[in-house]
Amino acid sequence: MQPIDYADASPEVRAVYDDIMASRGVTDVNNFWKYLANDPKGLRRTWTSVKEIMAPGALDPLVKEMLYVAVSASNGCDYCIASHTAAARKAGMSDAMLGELLAVVGMANETNRLAQGYRIPVDAQFGGPKD
Template identity: 65%
Template sequence: MTKLIEYDQASAEVKAVYDDIRATRQTEYINNFWKAIANHPPTLKRTWETLKEVMVSPGEIDPLVRELIYIAVSVTNGCDYCIASHTAAARGKGMSDAMFGELLGIIATANTTNRLANGYQVPVDEIFKIGDR
């Protein structure tokens, strides 16, 4: 198992990222994910900056919808840690048990139809191509 870098063991570079995580999320808690990737400070910094830009910065997609998308990708990729952490974040943003169940149904259906389309090598309809809009 990867060593988790606690705040009191961290380098100044890692502490700066941890401090930004705490300030951005308005919490003192640092997730184990960040503590694990802190073993390589450049990866920690780059990953945090990307996640903050995509998941926290204002945009056209509602914060709850962002978390639902993250859960969908995490379920599809089989990342138990990400499923757990983003499900908790989605619940904090208002996701109900019914929404979670519906989301899982959508994920399962999309994975099934994706595999069928790939297996049958279905050609994309001209009307669906981005350049035709």
């Protein structure tokens, strides 16, 4: 599919683009939204969910963006790593913070496989079966 620019977008799509640009203080939307616009209902639904999930709450937006980077690095999604690393930097992530984040992501992926490969049963204190 091809990306849909603002000039070529339907009123329904433009309304979403306008809200993204206003919420983020940018003058154009990035490629993710332009491709998703091929499915206008999906565009609206995804933006509504992202906006609600990434808003300040029990976790602050920087922590949320770092969680997003962690999952994207773990999945190996190039586009997602690139765009959310940029978003996290904008929200205050330093080089040292990114280095530590990736160190945790790497270690978690290592120990996840050790836990699975050794077939380790969940301890009783973590909710596993009592002996």
